[in-house]
Amino acid sequence: MTMEIEKALDQLATIHAHLSRTEPYRGLRALPIAFTALSGFIAMLIQAIWLDENPYYFLMLWVGIATLNIAITLIFLTHRYLYHQTALAREKDHAMFLQFAPSLFAGGLVALVAGQVGESFIIHLPALWCLIFGLGIFACRPYLPFKMLWAGTFYLLAATVLFLQALAGTSLHPINMGFAFGIGQLIIAGILYWDLERVR
Incomplete structure (x- = not known):
C-alpha cells in the first residue's frame, strides 16, 4: 500500500512539473506593461523639453523611471501572488x-558603475540596458508565449543601433531611449494581450 501511495505521489509530481513547464506564465499583464511603455515616452519628452544634454541628468531620469516601473510591476505581482494565485502559479512566479x-x-549594476565612471560610460548605457533587457526576455522565454522572441530580438537590435550611436556620440538623444524602451514594451504588451488575454 505504501509503495502504491509513493508511486502515485511521484506520478502527481511528474504531472505537476510537466504542467509547470508547458503552461505559459500568466502573471504579467498587458496593461501594466503598456504603462511602462507610456512612462518611457513621457521620460523622453521630459528629457527633450526640460533637461539639457548633461549625461548625469540622463542617468538620474532613466534610473528613476526604471525604479518606478519596477516598483509598480512588483506591487501588481505581489497583490496577484497573495490574493489570486494557485500553488502552481506561485511556483511559476x-x-x-x-x-x-x-x-x-x-541593469542596476551598470547604472551604478556609469555614475562612478562618468560620461565615457554613460553614453553606452542605452545600448547596455537594451542588451541586458533583451537577454532577460530570452532567459524567460520558456515561460512566455513563443512570440516573445520578437520582443527579445527587438531589444537586441535596438542595442546594436545604440552601440553604433554611442560611437557617434548621439546615444543620449531623448528619442533613442524613449523609442527603444517605449516600442519594446508595447511589443511585449501586445504579445501578452494577443496570446494570453484576449477573448478568443
Whole structure:
C-alpha cells in the first residue's frame, strides 16, 4: 500500500512539473506593461523639453523611471501572488523571478558603475540596458508565449543601433531611449494581450 501511495505521489509530481513547464506564465499583464511603455515616452519628452544634454541628468531620469516601473510591476505581482494565485502559479512566479532577476541586477549594476565612471560610460548605457533587457526576455522565454522572441530580438537590435550611436556620440538623444524602451514594451504588451488575454 505504501509503495502504491509513493508511486502515485511521484506520478502527481511528474504531472505537476510537466504542467509547470508547458503552461505559459500568466502573471504579467498587458496593461501594466503598456504603462511602462507610456512612462518611457513621457521620460523622453521630459528629457527633450526640460533637461539639457548633461549625461548625469540622463542617468538620474532613466534610473528613476526604471525604479518606478519596477516598483509598480512588483506591487501588481505581489497583490496577484497573495490574493489570486494557485500553488502552481506561485511556483511559476518564483521561476520567472529567478530567471529575470539577474538582468535586473545587471541593469542596476551598470547604472551604478556609469555614475562612478562618468560620461565615457554613460553614453553606452542605452545600448547596455537594451542588451541586458533583451537577454532577460530570452532567459524567460520558456515561460512566455513563443512570440516573445520578437520582443527579445527587438531589444537586441535596438542595442546594436545604440552601440553604433554611442560611437557617434548621439546615444543620449531623448528619442533613442524613449523609442527603444517605449516600442519594446508595447511589443511585449501586445504579445501578452494577443496570446494570453484576449477573448478568443
